[in-house]
Amino acid sequence: MSEALSAAKKAEDGNKVAAFIRREIGRVTALASLVVIFTFFTIMRPVFASWANVSGGILMSTTVIGLMAIGVTFVIITGGIDLSVGTSMALVAVITGKTVMAMHLNVWSGILLGMLVGTILGAINGILITVLKLPPFIATLATMKGAQGLALIISDLKPILFTTDVKGWDSIAQGNIIPNFPNAVLILLVAAVVASIILNKTVLGRYTFAIGSNTEATKLSGVKVNRWLVAIYALCGLFVGLAAVVMTSRLGSAQPDLGLGYELEAIAAVIIGGTSLLGGKGTISGTIIGALIMSVLINGLRILELQQEWQYVVVGAVILLAVYGDNVRRRRAGETTH
Amino acid sequence: MSSAQLLSVSGVSKEFPGVKALNNVSFDLNEGEVHAIVGENGAGKSTLMKILSGIYKKDSGDITYKGSSVSIPNPFEAQKLGISIIHQELNLMPHLTVAENIFIGREDRFPGGVFLDNKKLVEAAVALLAELGLALNPNDIVGELTIAKQQMVEIAKAVSYRGSVIIMDEPTSSLTPAETDALFAIIRSLKAAGKGVVYISHRLEELEKITDRITVLRDGEYVQTLKTTETSIPEVISLMVGRKVAQDQRPENRVIGTEIVLRVEGLSDQHLLKDISFDLRKGEILGFAGLMGAGRTELARAIMGADPKTAGTITLHGNEVKIKQPSDAVAVGIGYLSEDRKRFGLLLNQDITFNVILSSIPRFSNKFGFLKVKSAAGIARDAIAQLRVRTPSERQFLKNLSGGNQQKVVIAKWLTRDCEVLIFDEPTRGIDVGAKDEIYRLLTKLAEEGKSIIMISSELPEVLRLSDRIAVMCDGRLTGIIDNKDADQNVIMELATKFSAGLTSVN
Ligand SMILES: Nc1ncnc2c1ncn2[C@@H]1O[C@H](COP(=O)(O)OP(=O)(O)OP(=O)(O)O)[C@@H](O)[C@H]1O
Ligand SMILES: [Mg+2]
Numbered sequence: 001m002s003e004a005l006s007a008a009k010k011a012e013d014g015n016k017v018a019a020f021i022r023r024e025i026g027r028v029t030a031l032a033s034l035v036v037i038f039t040f041f042t043i044m045r046p047v048f049a050s051w052a053n054v055s056g057g058i059l060m061s062t063t064v065i066g067l068m069a070i071g072v073t074f075v076i077i078t079g080g081i082d083l084s085v086g087t088s089m090a091l092v093a094v095i096t097g098k099t100v101m102a103m104h105l106n107v108w109s110g111i112l113l114g115m116l117v118g119t120i121l122g123a124i125n126g127i128l129i130t131v132l133k134l135p136p137f138i139a140t141l142a143t144m145k146g147a148q149g150l151a152l153i154i155s156d157l158k159p160i161l162f163t164t165d166v167k168g169w170d171s172i173a174q175g176n177i178i179p180n181f182p183n184a185v186l187i188l189l190v191a192a193v194v195a196s197i198i199l200n201k202t203v204l205g206r207y208t209f210a211i212g213s214n215t216e217a218t219k220l221s222g223v224k225v226n227r228w229l230v231a232i233y234a235l236c237g238l239f240v241g242l243a244a245v246v247m248t249s250r251l252g253s254a255q256p257d258l259g260l261g262y263e264l265e266a267i268a269a270v271i272i273g274g275t276s277l278l279g280g281k282g283t284i285s286g287t288i289i290g291a292l293i294m295s296v297l298i299n300g301l302r303i304l305e306l307q308q309e310w311q312y313v314v315v316g317a318v319i320l321l322a323v324y325g326d327n328v329r330r331r332r333a334g335e336t337t338h
Numbered sequence: 339m340s341s342a343q344l345l346s347v348s349g350v351s352k353e354f355p356g357v358k359a360l361n362n363v364s365f366d367l368n369e370g371e372v373h374a375i376v377g378e379n380g381a382g383k384s385t386l387m388k389i390l391s392g393i394y395k396k397d398s399g400d401i402t403y404k405g406s407s408v409s410i411p412n413p414f415e416a417q418k419l420g421i422s423i424i425h426q427e428l429n430l431m432p433h434l435t436v437a438e439n440i441f442i443g444r445e446d447r448f449p450g451g452v453f454l455d456n457k458k459l460v461e462a463a464v465a466l467l468a469e470l471g472l473a474l475n476p477n478d479i480v481g482e483l484t485i486a487k488q489q490m491v492e493i494a495k496a497v498s499y500r501g502s503v504i505i506m507d508e509p510t511s512s513l514t515p516a517e518t519d520a521l522f523a524i525i526r527s528l529k530a531a532g533k534g535v536v537y538i539s540h541r542l543e544e545l546e547k548i549t550d551r552i553t554v555l556r557d558g559e560y561v562q563t564l565k566t567t568e569t570s571i572p573e574v575i576s577l578m579v580g581r582k583v584a585q586d587q588r589p590e591n592r593v594i595g596t597e598i599v600l601r602v603e604g605l606s607d608q609h610l611l612k613d614i615s616f617d618l619r620k621g622e623i624l625g626f627a628g629l630m631g632a633g634r635t636e637l638a639r640a641i642m643g644a645d646p647k648t649a650g651t652i653t654l655h656g657n658e659v660k661i662k663q664p665s666d667a668v669a670v671g672i673g674y675l676s677e678d679r680k681r682f683g684l685l686l687n688q689d690i691t692f693n694v695i696l697s698s699i700p701r702f703s704n705k706f707g708f709l710k711v712k713s714a715a716g717i718a719r720d721a722i723a724q725l726r727v728r729t730p731s732e733r734q735f736l737k738n739l740s741g742g743n744q745q746k747v748v749i750a751k752w753l754t755r756d757c758e759v760l761i762f763d764e765p766t767r768g769i770d771v772g773a774k775d776e777i778y779r780l781l782t783k784l785a786e787e788g789k790s791i792i793m794i795s796s797e798l799p800e801v802l803r804l805s806d807r808i809a810v811m812c813d814g815r816l817t818g819i820i821d822n823k824d825a826d827q828n829v830i831m832e833l834a835t836k837f838s839a840g841l842t843s844v845n
Contacts, residue, residue, distance in 0.1 A: 201453050203445065206434075210442055213431035220393065220429050221495075222414040223443040280433035 026274030026326055030289045033322070037293065041300035048303050055182055058292070058299045060250075063173070063184040064089075064243045066291040068266040069273075070195045071122075071239030073287045074232050076270050077199075079212040079279025080129070080136035082233065083263050085240045087148040088121045090259035092244035094151045097160035097254035100169075107168045114248075115241040121147065122237020126230030148260060155256035162252055173249035184246050188288075191242060196284040198235070208232055212279025268315075269294055272322040293318065342369050343405075344534040345390075345421075345503055350399030352385055354738065356730030359385040362399070363560045365553045367503065367534040372525060374537045374545050374566075377555035377578055378770040379742025380728030383538050384426050386555075387505045390536075391423040392416040404502070417443075420501030424492045426508045426538075426741045426768070432481030437463035439480050440495045466498055470524050485512045485678065486630050493521060497528070504528060505536040508741070510544065511768050514630045514796065522548050540742070540770050541797075542571050554578055579772040592786070594622045594806055598656075599790045600672070600759050605650030607640050610814035614650070618759065618790045623781060624819075625805025626794040628834045633814040634794045635677055638761045642667045642674045654759075668697060673757035675748055677764040677794070683748040686737040690729060691718040693736055693747050697755040721750035725780075726773060742769045749777065753784075760784065761792040766800060778804055798827050813837040 042049040068085045075082045096114040099105065105113065121143070128139040162169045173184035199205040207228045210218040219225045248254045273290030275282025297318060301311045346366035352359045360382045367373050375383050388394045390401070392410040401408055403419055410416050416423075430439050437460050438445070446458035463476035472490050474483075480491060489512055496504050506525075510518045525535055525548055537549055545552055545566060552569065554561040554577045561577050600618040605611060610633045618624050626634045639645045641652060643661040651658050654670055661667045664674070676683045685693055695702045695714045702714045718732035725746040729739060736744055745768055752760055762781070766774045781804055785791055795801050801808055802825060809819045810833035817833040 201456075203447065203452065203454060206438065206442075206445060206454060209433055210431045210438075213433040214429070217429035217431055218442065220413050220425070221442045222412075222417045224414070280431070 027283060027286045027289065029325065030272065030274055030286055030293070030322070034289055034293050034296065037296055037300070041296070041303065044300075045303050048300060051180065053299070053303075055180065055185065058295050059185045059188075060173075060182055061299065062291050062295040063188045064247050064250075065262060065265050065269060065294070066188045066288060067191055067239050067243035067246065068262060069269040069287045069291050070191055070284060071236035071243075072263075072266045073195070073270050073273075073275055073282055073284055074199065074208055075136070075236050076267070076275050076277060077208050077212045077279060077282040078229065078232055079215070080229075080233075081140065081267070081277075082122075082125060082236055083137065083140040084121070084125060084144040084147055085236070085243075085266055086259040086262035086264075087144050087151065088118065088237065088240050088259075089244045089247065089262065090151040090254075090256055091121065091147040091154075092117045092241050093248045093254035093259075094155045094160060094256050096244065097162065097248060098154065100162070100166055101160065105166075107166065107172060110166065110169065111172065111242075111245050114245040115238050118237040118239070118241020118244060119234045120237065122240065123230055123234035125237070126233030129233065130226035130229050144260075144263065151256040151259075155254065157256065159256065160254040162248060162254075169249055170252055171249075173246045184250065187242065187246060191239065192284050192288050195239070199284055204228065204231060204235070209280060212281075214280075265294065266291075268319050272319060274326060290322075293322075343367070344369050344371075344403070346402045347386070347390070348400050348402075350386065350389060350401070351397045352382075352389060352394060353397055356734075357738075358558050360389075360396075361558045363555065363558070364399075365560070365563065367536060369502075369532045369534060370529050371551065372529060372535045372537050372549045374539070374549040374552045375555060376538070376540075376542070376545070376552060376574060377561075378557075378728075378772055379746070379768075380557075380740040381555040381578075381770075382558040383555060384507055384740060387423060387507050387536065387538070390416070390503075390505060391421055417499055417501070420499070421503045421505065422496045422499040422501045423505040424496045424507060424509050426511075428485070428488050428492060430480050430488055430491060432479070434480060435476065436474050436478050436480055436483075436491055436494075437476035439491055440466065440476075440498050442495075463494075466494055470494055470497060471520060484631060486514065486517055489513060490517070493524065497524065501533075503534045503536065505538075507538045508540065508768055509537075510539055510541060512630075517630075518544070540768060540774075542574060542771065545574070546571070556580065575771050578770070592621075592806060595620050599654065601653040602641065603651050603653070605637070605640060605652075606648050607636060607645060608648055610636050611640060611647075612815050614811075614816045616809055616816060616819060618792060620790055621785050621788050622806050623785050623791045623793055623804050625801040625808045626792060626811060627796075627798060627801045627808055627830050628811035630796060632811040632834065634811055635763055636814070637811070638674055638763055638792070638794060641761065642672065644674075668755065668757070671758035672761065673697070673752040673755050673759070674761045675752050675763055675765060677767065683751075684736050684744060687735060689735055690722065690727070690732045690739075690747055691715050694718045694721050694732075694750045694754050697751055717754055718750075721747075721754065725750055726776065742773060745769055746773065746777075749780075753780075757789070759790045759792070761794070763794045764796065765793065766795070766797070774800075798830060801830070802826070810834050 047053060068089065072082055072085060092114055095117050096110060099113060100110045125140050125143055128134050129136050171183065173182065175183045177183055177186060199208065207223060210223065211225055211229065215225060269291035270287050271277060272293055273286030275286060294315065297315060298311060301314060344367050348364040350363050351361050363386060375386065377383050385394060389396045390410065392413045392415050401410065408419060410419065431442065440463055441459055446455040446462065447453060448455050460476050467474050467476065472494055474487060474490055480488060489509065493509060509521060513521065528535055549566050551563055551565055552574060553563045554574065556578060597620040598617045599620050603615045605614045614637060628634050636645065640647045643663045643666050652661060659670050691714050694717060702710050704710060715732055722729060722732060727743050727746045729743065736747060749765065766777055769777065781791060781793065793804060805822055807819055807821055808825050808830065810817050810830055812834050817836045820829065
């Protein structure tokens with residue numbers, strides 16, 4: 001009997017290991033793909049792996065999409081979608097730029113303002129979805145268009161330059177608190193860690209997963225689902241606001257027409273990182289890996305001097321491969337598609 | 339024993355578009371009492387419970403709780419009052435763990451209220467599960483558990499609210515006898531602690547074991563409340579359906595031909611099934627018995643091509659058929675009625691007609707691909723009449739039907755497809771006595787018309803009543819096939835526990 005018990009226990013431990021692998025394999029393979037792609041480009045063109053290219057080229061170009069993708073990860077885990085993040089970023093940039101210039105705000109107030117405006121835009125999405133009961137796709141499609149228009153109207157179709165009176169605005173992204181390490185990348189890292197803590201350790205994170213896993217059951221358990229959804233969309237907006245700040249700092253200006261299309265890249269990064277569009281599962285680290293895969297690819301293809309139009313085709317193929325691979329793995333593991 | 343009144347409902351009515359679900363219904367619940375609500379599918383049992391747990395609003399009537407009149411506008415309010423419910427359909431978050439599911443909405447937090455205290459959460463779950471005697475690991479992902487275990491999670495969750503009233507809407511429909519006993523032990527201890535339990539079940543034999551009083555509903559109307567000790571199951575049944583229903587017959591010795599329709603040889607799968615071989619004859623009902631987890635559903639899914647096989651052949655009328663996916667199986671005339679209707683059997687957001695013709699769309703469309711709306715609606719109306727589905731019309735959405743009526747629609751779907759071989763997996767789960775009887779008659783009629791039927795059921799009386807032969811499985815293996823005349827509960831149980839003797843307790 002005790003033998004049987006210990007055998008059963010061993011089997012259970014085995015199951016646990018299997019379950020762990022099954023759960024983590026998405027991220028492990030994503031990471032492995034990243035390493036393979038990176039190695040490939042390094043062999044083709046050793047300059048690819050130089051720190052100058054890695055930090056100034058790859059990491060720097062991951063920051064804006066990466067920050068947005070972090071926000072979108074929360075939304076997608078709830079089973080929702082946010083199509084408005086790209087143009088919302090432009091709107092935040094324009095509003096922040098105008099206000100900072102007009103009121104002579106300092107850098108810190110400017111950053112906070114950007115995050116606040118982003119949060120408000122996100123909360124508006126949340127309210128449209130929960131109060132007017134619009135499907136997330138429709139609600140955020142509408143706000144995407146609205147934000148695009150407002151950004152152009154407010155800016156009068158002109159870029160807003162951050163003149164030198166706003167001391168240090170450019171160093172938000174381009175300065176080096178850590179030598180040789182751009183601040184923008186540091187911001188992305190810190191944001192990823194904070195987001196990961198929110199997702200895994202806080203009440204909001206728990207409800208993010210619960211809502212995505214089964215909204216009805218969550219509601220029936222007495223959780224005020226609508227309020228939490230507004231909070232989650234607002235949180236997404238907060239990261240979009242941060243992305244806008246980084247963007248304006250990198251460019252030295254707020255460009256009202258820059259942002260459309262970013263939402264799809266952010267969503268692609270989230271999906272490549274193993275977050276399910278059906279909701280209920282996903283990780284921040286996966287999203288960061290997904291964003292890195294995209295920027296490594298684009299950077300590498302550019303260094304190989306592949307034409308722009310072919311770069312698009314390759315990126316498209318990678319998205320297909322990543323999601324298909326994830327499906328195959330899950331089917332093998334006997335997981336049903338939730 | 340003190341028997342102060344906990345809850346009383348009087349004159350409650352509720353109408354849905356086209357359906358009077360409850361009409362002037364009353365009942366009451368005392369401390370330390372288990373009060374059963376019984377009635378046919380669609381009688382209004384779940385609706386009444388949903389009103390008590392804040393999901394539906396009543397149109398009229400009063401609810402008194404612990405002596406004062408209350409309104410229960412939402413689930414949160416019900417929880418605050420101390421009324422918790424185990425829903426008829428599972429309501430869990432499949433991606434979350436057992437502990438996270440149990441305490442959803444009430445998770446332990448560190449001071450400040452933002453961060454989760456997972457350690458405390460798991461400890462609380464361990465303590466609760468131990469108290470209830472449930473063998474569940476709090477860290478397991480719920481979506482990876484069997485339906486029975488998920489049901490256990492629901493039970494633990496309902497108890498964890500520590501309320502005064504616990505409503506259980508068909509908690510045993512997917513439990514084994516041993517698990518049912520574990521649940522009864524829990525109910526008894528709740529009773530001893532002075533809580534009130536509302537208990538809904540179509541397994542009427544359970545009523546004698548666990549309930550104190552029984553309230554019967556019929557067509558949304560209150561019929562009568564009886565003391566369990568002063569009544570009998572036949573009396574309850576006749577109050578429920580308004581007529582007498584035969585019980586526990588055995589099939590008359592039907593003569594089955596020797597023509598073999600389906601032959602399965604050496605079938606195995608990756609996880610559980612090992613070398614399974616059997617024949618199915620024309621016009622035969624082959625019952626599959628065994629404990630939960632013996633691999634009967636897995637076998638059906640493997641035959642249907644829903645899950646991959648690692649070995650084995652399937653022959654139909656002597657010709658080997660290659661079945662790689664369910665559509666292959668349906669194309670050669672094998673139909674499967676899944677045990678988990680919500681996930682695999684039904685489109686809840688579509689109407690009855692659409693669900694009924696779903697597997698036979700080519701038959702109901704013309705050569706340009708347009709649906710023949712009239713004949714589809716006709717067949718749906720026939721099915722509604724034949725199976726006595728309680729619905730205002732064939733245009734009703736599935737999600738608005740009661741659980742048992744949804745099950746009838748799944749059956750109608752496969753009857754419409756007109757398959758030669760039909761696999762029924764738990765065909766009467768959640769179905770009332772009257773309708774059960776009709777489904778039994780239907781299965782027998784199908785067999786008499788020359789169809790071959792595999793019937794998987796966890797209810798032995800049902801297997802004994804219907805099957806010509808009975809195949810018993812244990813641990814992924816076929817442990818025997820016996821003729822009905824040689825079978826009884828003991829023989830079957832022996833075969834069903836052949837490899838697991840000592841590990842699982844059965845009664
Ligand atoms: N949301 C709804 N919209 C429309 N009709 C509904 C809705 N919910 C229930 N009904 C109808 O109300 C009646 C009572 O349903 P209810 O679910 O209470 O039955 P039940 O007694 O629980 O049956 P079962 O034993 O099958 O679970 C049924 O005719 C059902 O179709
Ligand atoms: Mg019901």
